[in-house]
Amino acid sequence: MSWLHDHPHIKAIRVAASDLNGVARGKRIPTRFAQKIEQDGTRFPLSALNLDIWGEDIDDSPLVFEAGDPDGVCLPTERGFMPMPWVDNPTALLPVWMYREDGRPYEGDPRHALAAVLARYKARGLTPICGTELEFYLVDDSGKDLQVVPSPRSGKRRPGAEILSLRALDAFDTYFTALYDGAEAMDIPAETAISEAGLGQFEINLSHGDAMKAADDTWLFKLLVRGIARKHGFAASFMAKPYPEYSGNGMHVHFSVLDAEGNNIFDNGGPEGTDLLQHAIAGCMAALPASALILAPHGNSYDRLVPNAHAPTSICWAYENRTAAIRVPGGNPKGRRIEHRVAGGDVNPYLMLAVVLGAALTGIEDAQQPPAPIAGNAYDQRLPQLPGNWSDAIDAFEADPHIARIFPAELIRNLVATKRQECKEFADLSPEERIDLYLDTV
Structure with missing residues (x-):
C-alpha cells in the first residue's frame, strides 16, 4: 500500500x-x-x-x-x-x-508460460537479457479510410514515409513528450524513438534487462501508446499491416544470456560468437515453422510476411543482415546477442518471449547446429519458408514437438481452439471489418 x-x-x-x-x-x-x-x-x-x-x-x-x-x-x-x-x-x-x-x-496464463521457460534457464544457472523494438502507426481513423494523422503543427498530412526524419518526430513532439512522461511514471525504460518506413510509422526501443520485466514493459507500453494517442485525438496501432502498400509493424527482440558469474555466454571476444550462440540460433530456427502462430497470431499478420517488405519470410540466419529471420548484430563482442526479427507488433509479448527464449534454450540443451549463415538478400534465395497462411501456422503449432517442450499442453490446447475460432470468423469479414477488428485490439 x-x-x-x-x-x-x-x-x-x-x-x-x-x-x-x-x-x-x-x-x-x-x-x-x-x-x-x-x-x-x-x-x-x-x-x-x-x-x-x-x-x-x-x-x-x-x-x-x-x-x-x-x-x-x-x-x-x-x-x-x-x-x-x-x-x-x-x-x-x-x-x-x-x-x-x-x-x-x-497453465493457460501467458505470463506463467514465460515464467516456466525462465525457470528452465535458472536451473542451468543462466539468465536471459532481453530488449524489444516496437513499431506502430499513428492513424486518423475518424473517416471511412485510414489516413495519416495531420501534423499538430501545420495541420497538413505527410504525403509519404520519412525514415529517420526529425521533422516527423518534431511534428508530434507533444504526443511523444506525453508518451515518455507516461513511460517514466510507469517505470517503462523507453529509449530511442525514430520515424519508420511507413506512412505515420514510428519505432521506440525499450532497454535491455530482465526477461520478465521486458515482457511486462512491452505489454504495458502497448497499452500506454494506444491510450495516450486516443487522449490526443487519434489512434496508435500495432496491427501487423494497417496499409497494404506500406511496411508492417514488427516487434523485434534482442537477447543475450548471462552465466552465473554475469558473463555473456554468446561472447568469445570476436565477431563470430561462441558455440552456445550457434546452438541458440539453431534452436530458434528449428522451432520457427511452429512458432509462427505466436509470432504472427492473427489473420492480418500474414499480410506483413511478404517478400521485400522489411519482414522476414525465410528461415535463415546471418551476421548483420536485416533480410534474415535471425540476425547477429555487430558491435562490441561483450554485447553479442541474437536479434529475432519475425514477430509482428500484434503479438502477445509474454508468449513471444517464451517461444523465442524457449526455442533458444532447446537448441542449447541439445547442442543443435545451424546451417551456414546466409549472405546477401534472403528474399532472392531458395530457402525454407515460414508458414504462408494462418491455418497452416495453427496446424504446425498444435502438433510440433518443439512447442511441446516450451508450452504446457493446456495452453497449446487453448490457443489452438482460440485461433481456429478466430480464423473461421475472420474469413467472413470484409477488408474494412478486418481493419476495424485489429486496429485497437492488438
Whole structure:
C-alpha cells in the first residue's frame, strides 16, 4: 500500500491480466478496497484468459460450461501499482496473474508460460537479457479510410514515409513528450524513438534487462501508446499491416544470456560468437515453422510476411543482415546477442518471449547446429519458408514437438481452439471489418 499512500490523489484502480491475445482483461475497483486486493488478490473465470479477439467465449471450451466456468485466483505480480496516464480520472493499474484455487499457477496464463521457460534457464544457472523494438502507426481513423494523422503543427498530412526524419518526430513532439512522461511514471525504460518506413510509422526501443520485466514493459507500453494517442485525438496501432502498400509493424527482440558469474555466454571476444550462440540460433530456427502462430497470431499478420517488405519470410540466419529471420548484430563482442526479427507488433509479448527464449534454450540443451549463415538478400534465395497462411501456422503449432517442450499442453490446447475460432470468423469479414477488428485490439 506504500505506493497508494504516496499517491493519495488516485481515485480508482484497474486490476488486469493478459489473455492469450495480449488483451488486458480486468476490473475497475474503488481505491478503498486496494489493500484487500493487494493482499488477497481477486477472482476471474479461468476462461477470461482464453477469449477470442472479439472477447467471446471459445466454443466447446472445457473451461466454460463443461467445467461450470470456474474461477481462478488473480494475484498481483511483482510489478505492483502504477499510474494510468491515459485515463482522465486519476487511476492506478495493478497487473495480476492467475492461479488455481489450490495455489498452482494456471497453465493457460501467458505470463506463467514465460515464467516456466525462465525457470528452465535458472536451473542451468543462466539468465536471459532481453530488449524489444516496437513499431506502430499513428492513424486518423475518424473517416471511412485510414489516413495519416495531420501534423499538430501545420495541420497538413505527410504525403509519404520519412525514415529517420526529425521533422516527423518534431511534428508530434507533444504526443511523444506525453508518451515518455507516461513511460517514466510507469517505470517503462523507453529509449530511442525514430520515424519508420511507413506512412505515420514510428519505432521506440525499450532497454535491455530482465526477461520478465521486458515482457511486462512491452505489454504495458502497448497499452500506454494506444491510450495516450486516443487522449490526443487519434489512434496508435500495432496491427501487423494497417496499409497494404506500406511496411508492417514488427516487434523485434534482442537477447543475450548471462552465466552465473554475469558473463555473456554468446561472447568469445570476436565477431563470430561462441558455440552456445550457434546452438541458440539453431534452436530458434528449428522451432520457427511452429512458432509462427505466436509470432504472427492473427489473420492480418500474414499480410506483413511478404517478400521485400522489411519482414522476414525465410528461415535463415546471418551476421548483420536485416533480410534474415535471425540476425547477429555487430558491435562490441561483450554485447553479442541474437536479434529475432519475425514477430509482428500484434503479438502477445509474454508468449513471444517464451517461444523465442524457449526455442533458444532447446537448441542449447541439445547442442543443435545451424546451417551456414546466409549472405546477401534472403528474399532472392531458395530457402525454407515460414508458414504462408494462418491455418497452416495453427496446424504446425498444435502438433510440433518443439512447442511441446516450451508450452504446457493446456495452453497449446487453448490457443489452438482460440485461433481456429478466430480464423473461421475472420474469413467472413470484409477488408474494412478486418481493419476495424485489429486496429485497437492488438
